[in-house]
Amino acid sequence: TGKAVYGTGGALDLRRRGGNLQGGVTGRWEGSKLQINDMGFLASPDEISSSGYLYYPYDPKGKSKTFNRAELNLNAWRSWIYAGRTGRDVVTGAEAWEYGPRHPQYSGFELSTWMQFRSYREAWWGTSFNGEGTHRFETRGGPLIREPLTYGGYVGAKTDTRKNLNVTLEGSYYRDTSFNASTNVTLTTKWNQSSALNHNISLNYNDRIDDTQWLENVNLTSRPGGIGIGGISYVFGDIHQRTINLTLRSNIIFARNQSLELYAQPFLTVGDYSRVRELIRPDSYDFYTYLEPGYVARDRDFSFASVNVNAVYRWEYRPGSTFYLVWTQGRSRGDTRMNHGVNPNGFQNDLSGRALFQSEPENTISAKITYWIAI
Numbered sequence: 001t002g003k004a005v006y007g008t009g010g011a012l013d014l015r016r017r018g019g020n021l022q023g024g025v026t027g028r029w030e031g032s033k034l035q036i037n038d039m040g041f042l043a044s045p046d047e048i049s050s051s052g053y054l055y056y057p058y059d060p061k062g063k064s065k066t067f068n069r070a071e072l073n074l075n076a077w078r079s080w081i082y083a084g085r086t087g088r089d090v091v092t093g094a095e096a097w098e099y100g101p102r103h104p105q106y107s108g109f110e111l112s113t114w115m116q117f118r119s120y121r122e123a124w125w126g127t128s129f130n131g132e133g134t135h136r137f138e139t140r141g142g143p144l145i146r147e148p149l150t151y152g153g154y155v156g157a158k159t160d161t162r163k164n165l166n167v168t169l170e171g172s173y174y175r176d177t178s179f180n181a182s183t184n185v186t187l188t189t190k191w192n193q194s195s196a197l198n199h200n201i202s203l204n205y206n207d208r209i210d211d212t213q214w215l216e217n218v219n220l221t222s223r224p225g226g227i228g229i230g231g232i233s234y235v236f237g238d239i240h241q242r243t244i245n246l247t248l249r250s251n252i253i254f255a256r257n258q259s260l261e262l263y264a265q266p267f268l269t270v271g272d273y274s275r276v277r278e279l280i281r282p283d284s285y286d287f288y289t290y291l292e293p294g295y296v297a298r299d300r301d302f303s304f305a306s307v308n309v310n311a312v313y314r315w316e317y318r319p320g321s322t323f324y325l326v327w328t329q330g331r332s333r334g335d336t337r338m339n340h341g342v343n344p345n346g347f348q349n350d351l352s353g354r355a356l357f358q359s360e361p362e363n364t365i366s367a368k369i370t371y372w373i374a375i
Contacts, residue, residue, distance in 0.1 A: 006052065007034030009045070023054040032083035044137075046262040048102070050080040053097065067118045076109040081136060087143055087282075089230040096230025097143040097282035106133040120160040125185065125218060127153035128174075137232045138214060143282035145212070148176035178285070184208040196253040206243045212285075213239040215300065218292070225292030234279040235290050237297055243269040244351055257316035264309045266356050270349045273297040299338040304331040305355035322373030325364070333359040344369050 008031045015024030030045035058070040086098040112126030130150040138145045152174030159166045168188040176183040188202040218233040220226060226233030245267040252260040277287035277295045313325040332353060337347040348355065 007031035007045070009034045009036070012327050018189075021054065021211055025052040026050065029082060046081050046082045047105070049077065051075065051077040059244060064118075066117060068118060068120065071113060073112045074109070075112075078107040079105040081105055087230055091221060091231050098300040099144055099283060103144070104134065105136070107131045109195055116341070120162055122158040122161075123156070124177050125153065127151075133373070138212065139279065140214060140217060142217060142232060142234050143279070144222070145234075145279060146285040148178045148180070148285060149373075150174055152175040152182075166190050178211060179209075180211055181207075181209045198251050200247075200249040202247040204243075204245050204247075206241075208241045208243075210237070210241075211238045211277075212236045213273075215234045223292060225295075226290055227280050227288055229279065229282060233290065233292075235276060236275045236287065237276050237278065237300060239271050240274070241269060241271040242324060242351055243267075259314045261312040261314070262310070265307070266353075267306045268304075268351050268353075268355065270303045270351060271301060272349065273300045299336070301337040301347065301349050302335065303355060304332070304334045305358075305363075306330070307356050318372070322370050324368040328364040328366075331356065331361045 001061045010160035011026065011028040012195065013024065013026045017023050026125065027048075027050045027062060029048045032046040034045045052075070056072040058067065058072070060067060060069075064070075081099070081103040082101065084098065084100040084103070087096050088094060089096045109130060110126055110128035112124065114122070114124040116122050126206060128151065132149045133147040134144050135147050136144055154170065154172035156170030158168040166189075168190075169186070171183075171185045173181070173183050180367045184204070184206045186202065188200070190198070190200050192198045213236060215235045215237050218226060218228075218235055219234045220228045220231050220233060226235070248262075248264045250262040252262075254260070274297055276290045276295055278290045280286050280288045307330070309329040315323045316324075317323055335347065337349070338345045
């Protein structure tokens, strides 16, 4: 048996929930040795975080000619790495990089608002500012890497949700001081066709430009050519990735005890690489062109397409006892320019719907029955 490891963690949350101006502060810490997987999921321990917010609710109680209700929010946050860490050279064992406990990680603030008009239409917007930060996972176990100052915002609107047909449109745009950027647009339509039939359609498009897309960590003793930190080259690429997905849901109620749920999601994403670099200083945003012979950025261009379809029939054949019949069909296809070898021009890297149907489907039918026994 191994030696027992003990860690600490906790949280503090203070809020004011009444009055015209509400707010609160929160604090949380998770020690580097904290392990509570037997009790629940812990995403990323070894962190101290704090946040605060101010919230102003506006309720004119029917006296406004413009608004039913509105909200104004201001949020701020800051976090630190709980414990320090040291990395050593893979050949000599000498210290290659290190950072101490309570190393600053992220900080920022967001201002947002939401409004519901007298017509019951809704609108919202928000803007945020994230100061230069530190990412501890980007090198996949290696040194820290800095993240540039990032800013941007989002805006959205929704039609009257009391009606049988309503539409929501939302978009966001964020960029940083290194000219990385992310654009996201989502269009959602909900249609209550009748009391027994409703549909939900959501279309999402994302466009991402990032100059620190991690590719791999290369040991220089087996693959020389880079500069490296402690004998390891932490290799990143510039990527332009575009993603589009469509989600369709329908619910059909045949009777009080019988229903059918239908779901389909086509998904497409493509990525184009333009250059390859390596991190040359720990806890920085300093890079140098990666010089391993034969390493070509475009070889890692990729495309991926999938379609998932589900149909679930539910029959409650007696009170508390239910029969389920499920049909699932899945298609997926992934490709890279590297796979095409001497004919890289044969690689298709566009958001074309034909890629969704270039693979054989996998069909699965399953059934489940439950029986309620009164005791």
